[in-house]
Amino acid sequence: MLKGIHHVAIICSNYEVSKYFYHEVLGLKIIAESYRQERDSYKLDLALPDGSQIELFSFNDRPKRPSYPEAHGLRHLAFCVENIDVIAERLLQQNISVEPIRVDELTKKRYTFFSDPDDLPLELYEQ
Known part of the structure; x- marks a missing residue:
């Protein structure tokens, strides 16, 4: 489908x-x-x-999107990446705050969050 x-x-x-x-x-x-x-x-x-x-x-x-505390609806947009360290460092070099890299307890994959200019939560998910 x-x-x-x-x-x-x-x-x-x-x-x-x-x-x-x-x-x-x-x-x-x-x-x-x-x-x-x-x-x-x-x-x-x-x-x-x-x-x-x-x-x-x-x-x-347009009204601002409620994010924190999280509201019902779309939670975040996740991008898959090959090397999360490289992408996170690139974002940090451009003064974009990146949360500490974590490991998903279920999949054992590494991920982190950052925000776009409107505070839309975005995720990097390492494959």
């Missing part, structure tokens, strides 16, 4: 800051960028190496 995740949609509060973060900091490839005059909204399609995508939207006057 389901084959995988095609895309995740994110609404950001500052389009240029989030575009820089996802494209330059995280290294996602820009597929397409458009401005929709009738909505006064940008849409940026970004690709991950596995073919999945992130749709980054800018809409004015």
Whole structure:
């Protein structure tokens, strides 16, 4: 039935800051960028190496996402990585706070969390 995740949609509060973060900091490839005059909204399609995508939207006057304490709904977005130490260090070098690396007690895989410019919780999960 389901084959995988095609895309995740994110609404950001500052389009240029989030575009820089996802494209330059995280290294996602820009597929397409458009401005929709009738909505006064940008849409940026970004690709991950596995073919999945992130749709980054800018809409004015949207409420902030409740994160802490965690609310019902989407908890976080996790990215798989080959070497968590390298990616975590790269983020730290760009002044992005990264939680200490932990080991999942069930899978024995290493993981950590950081946040995007809007405090959306993001996870690095080592394969």
